[in-house]
Amino acid sequence: MSQACGMAYGLKLDGKKNIVWCLTSDGEHEEGNTWEAVLFAAKNKLDNLVCILDRNYIQIDGNTEDIMPLDPLDEKYKAFNWNVKVIKGNDMKEILSALKQARNNKGKPLMIIANTIPGKGVSFMENDHTWHGKPPKSEEAKIALAELNKIRNKIKRIKIK
Amino acid sequence: MAKRCDLERLKGLNKDLKLEFPEQKIPTRNGYGDALVELGKINKSVMVLCADLTESTRVEKFREKFPKRFVEIGVAEQNLVTVASGLAAVGKIPFASSYAMFCPGRCWEQIRTTICYNNQNVKIIGAHSGVSVGPDGATHQALEDIAIMRALPNMVVIVPADYEQTKKATHAIAKYKGPAYMRFAREKTPQFTTKSTEFKIGKAQVLKRGKDLAIIGAGPVVYECLEAAEMLERKGISAEVINCHTIKPLDKNTILSAAKKCGCVLTVEEAQIIGGLGGAISELLSENWPTKIKRIGVRDHFGESGSPDELLQKFGFSSKHIFKEAFKFCKCVKNN
Numbered sequence: 391m392s393q394a395c396g397m398a399y400g401l402k403l404d405g406k407k408n409i410v411w412c413l414t415s416d417g418e419h420e421e422g423n424t425w426e427a428v429l430f431a432a433k434n435k436l437d438n439l440v441c442i443l444d445r446n447y448i449q450i451d452g453n454t455e456d457i458m459p460l461d462p463l464d465e466k467y468k469a470f471n472w473n474v475k476v477i478k479g480n481d482m483k484e485i486l487s488a489l490k491q492a493r494n495n496k497g498k499p500l501m502i503i504a505n506t507i508p509g510k511g512v513s514f515m516e517n518d519h520t521w522h523g524k525p526p527k528s529e530e531a532k533i534a535l536a537e538l539n540k541i542r543n544k545i546k547r548i549k550i551k
Numbered sequence: 552m553a554k555r556c557d558l559e560r561l562k563g564l565n566k567d568l569k570l571e572f573p574e575q576k577i578p579t580r581n582g583y584g585d586a587l588v589e590l591g592k593i594n595k596s597v598m599v600l601c602a603d604l605t606e607s608t609r610v611e612k613f614r615e616k617f618p619k620r621f622v623e624i625g626v627a628e629q630n631l632v633t634v635a636s637g638l639a640a641v642g643k644i645p646f647a648s649s650y651a652m653f654c655p656g657r658c659w660e661q662i663r664t665t666i667c668y669n670n671q672n673v674k675i676i677g678a679h680s681g682v683s684v685g686p687d688g689a690t691h692q693a694l695e696d697i698a699i700m701r702a703l704p705n706m707v708v709i710v711p712a713d714y715e716q717t718k719k720a721t722h723a724i725a726k727y728k729g730p731a732y733m734r735f736a737r738e739k740t741p742q743f744t745t746k747s748t749e750f751k752i753g754k755a756q757v758l759k760r761g762k763d764l765a766i767i768g769a770g771p772v773v774y775e776c777l778e779a780a781e782m783l784e785r786k787g788i789s790a791e792v793i794n795c796h797t798i799k800p801l802d803k804n805t806i807l808s809a810a811k812k813c814g815c816v817l818t819v820e821e822a823q824i825i826g827g828l829g830g831a832i833s834e835l836l837s838e839n840w841p842t843k844i845k846r847i848g849v850r851d852h853f854g855e856s857g858s859p860d861e862l863l864q865k866f867g868f869s870s871k872h873i874f875k876e877a878f879k880f881c882k883c884v885k886n887n
Binding site for chain 2 (some may be wrong): 392393394395396397398399400401403404422423426427429430
């Protein structure tokens with residue numbers, strides 16, 4: 391996030407209209423330097439900075455709220471002087487709508503907290519933290535890909551207005 | 552104490568470097584601050600970031616003149632270097648300034664990952680290095696910074712010898728495309744190079760030619776090395792004195808030449824003897840021209856609180872101490 395802040399700061403200084411999109415995770419909010427970036431972005435009113443937080447509630451050792459509780463993240467960000475939006479992170483309509491709206495963000499940096507189900511679409515992976523950093527064996531991969539392909543065949547194209 | 556005229560008459564003094572020995576003492580950090588203002592005028596991409604240490608890192612003049620290009624980060628050194636990385640990514644030339652103990656001390660991994668691995672054009676400035684930081688004591692006296700920065704791929708490490716050299720080094724690293732680290736001290740130190748003394752990154756300076764012992768130093772202690780060399784001359788020992796301002800990349804040719812000519816090497820730095828200039832030179836010599844070497848520096852313990860002068864004396868950075876060690880070492884090597 392600090393790198394994104396640096397880029398956003400430099401672009402704003404130069405009067406450029408770019409938006410800096412930064413994908414972040416919940417687990418890394420346990421790191422101090424994440425909050426250094428949060429403070430900095432608010433101080434400098436980096437409204438050209440849009441962060442998307444993959445709020446999946448898992449990290450290597452387990453559920454984030456067991457390892458180092460982070461909730462309520464939305465209130466924390468509001469208290470740190472950011473604009474905040476909470477969406478269903480596996481709902482493409484909500485995602486696209488939020489990203490579109492984000493282009494009009496003004497005055498404060500924007501945090502989009504996307505509540506996600508980790509491993510969504512694969513029955514034996516959903517909400518299981520042990521898959522956070524582990525690749526499937528080839529048999530497991532076969533089953534996983536079959537399930538995902540089934541979903542893919544059901545997806546209809548969404549028109550972006 | 553060598554007098555100015557003694558140093559000017561020093562046998563083997565390299566006239567090409569146009570050294571001068573005035574009475575002036577100026578802090579090296581002033582060289583950084585003054586150079587930044589010059590840079591700010593000629594290069595619009597130069598930006599300065601500071602972690603709540605504006606005045607003591609001498610960046611207040613830049614802040615006054617170019618307020619839009621000055622970024623106050625507050626007490627957050629990890630953010631300091633990583634925001635700098637982001638700024639470099641959009642074409643800026645950021646100078647991230649703090650005390651060496653805090654940066655690179657606290658944020659070494661961010662420097663490694665976001666600056667070195669990306670080869671971002673960020674200049675990291677470690678002020679207040681060495682024991683001469685004084686009363687603030689061990690927690691503020693960076694002694695390990697050279698070692699940890701030297702180990703990073705893509706990083707250039709510079710330790711200028713005086714105010715004038717620090718100015719030139721600041722300009723040089725601004726021109727250089729890539730990560731660079733420069734460290735300097737807190738106190739006023741002797742000004743002995745001149746505006747005409749050339750400075751090139753990676754090119755060590757043979758200040759005085761000699762044949763019995765090569766004294767290789769970095770930072771303001773180099774002046775003490777010159778004074779020690781003068782005392783050695785009086786005792787019939789001809790020391791070569793090299794200002795090795797760039798520790799990475801090391802000027803291998805100059806150092807190996809000196810080692811081959813003199814047969815023994817003494818390194819001097821206001822830092823731990825482990826991993827800094829002494830370490831770098833030991834590595835080079837062992838692989839290419841094994842030479843008896845003695846390292847002067849802090850011997851693997853922490854600094855302490857005291858007046859800068861007291862501490863420099865206690866930790867062996869005075870010309871008298873360097874002379875004593877050099878004399879003993881040289882005699883010992885020549886006798887074997």
